[in-house]
Amino acid sequence: MSKEMQENMQVDRANEADIQRAYIEKCREYLLDKEKELGRPLTACVNTFGCQMNARDSEKLLGILEEIGYKPVETEDADIVIYNTCTVRENANLRVYGRLGQLHKFKEKNPDMLIILCGCMMQEPEVVEKIRKSYRFVDIVFGTFNIFKLAELIHTRLNTGSQIIDIWKGTDYVLEQLPTDRKYKFKSGVNIMYGCDNFCSYCIVPYVRGREMSRPPIDIIRESERLVADGVREIMYLGQNVNSYGKKLEETEEAKGSQDVTERVTFADLLKELEKIEGLDRIRFMTPHPKDFSDELIETIAASDKVCHHLHLPLQSGSSRILKAMNRHYTKEQYLALVDKIREKIPDVSITTDIIVGFPGETEEDFEDTLDVVRQAKYDSAYTFIYSKRTGTPAAKMENQIDEATVKNRFDRLLATVAEVSHSVSARFEGQVMDVLVEGLDDHEEGLVTGRLKSNMLVHFKGKEELIGQIVQVKLTECKGFYYLGEMIN
């Protein structure tokens, strides 16, 4: 265990929520004085890069800022700007550095502006060093483990006037009781676990998000109930590897003290408990790992009225040889057998995936295996990525890194194959009447609203604003590729 981690754990955090609320109060006093001085409200902009975990963290950050009194805005000429960063691929890092220049210009016009960087990229020591040396105008830097300290860090910055850097290397401490500002009134994410122990050889996540840690089921259930009482109808349960949920739970202090956990709680057990929450209509989760997708989980989803029949099942590569080098713990054949088993038990399932092209040593034959799986698995859609070398991961040291032209050629062919496959399967619900959760007004056409099927596919149909947040029945009249046009029938 690192020294920093030990230090973090020694802090008595029993009253942490109260401590942070006190800092929120202190920041509010500053804000009120400042607003009087300037004769206008102070504004805050939180920009999220990366995954759903970061999106959820950003809601927490914005919740704290709003509690202080900041008015949320979308533009970056605000009094506080937070970049919640991602470092999964190198270009995400480059984008952050690129945009910092623009933020600096805003700060020159508004010297009291606070620029704050947090998220996965900040867990990389080289990044923090670079910011410390070359980006002195950045006011506060923190990582993925201590976002609940935002008000405290702002308070310290205002009182010391110096750049504040507070990165934890890991933690066994999670504080979830602070305010959040949800982007959608009717749907939300809920973290069920943090970190990842899988160490896929290309992936930086285990290094920046730390060791896998599951939240006790009772905390997840209570948080879900609170959200439902507040109008939420759909919850996405989040974790880097949700089907290893509960693996280490019995070892934690909370679990030892809880009567709810007497033996290992599996992810399927958790889903069954969540299913019982009255008023929760849709349950989604992200992301399962194909290596431990149990029969019990498949049965649970098949038997559930609430768990959406949409599974995101990252493939990464269709070649057993590359999968081994990626440390994925499954072969092409095992993956396809899993897809078959899922389709047999859940015939209307939509399956989506993540695929990486250009992993070190990938040959034309390996790549064709990937195309073959895309065709056989019949994905509704796929997120496709060009392999990005991440310093510190085992794959970064592998020989045979693939040249850019070859990767680009394969990437284009993969896109074409994914489009062809998804086009052929996505129209399969045409003519059927299905439940749609209405999410908002259509961006492109007046008089239309947009919602989602349980399969996650978008549907546009005639309707009014009052429908937002409701589940209505819609006849799917025409498939337009990655969305449907429909008609509401009640």
Ligand code: 5AD
């Ligand atoms: N290069 C490209 N894609 C990556 N991913 C993770 N690490 C890398 C990398 N080094 C992709 C994987 C993962 C998704 C979230 O990001 O496909 O499932």
Ligand code: SF4
């Ligand atoms: Fe990265 Fe693999 Fe963990 Fe996903 S399961 S976060 S790809 S190491």
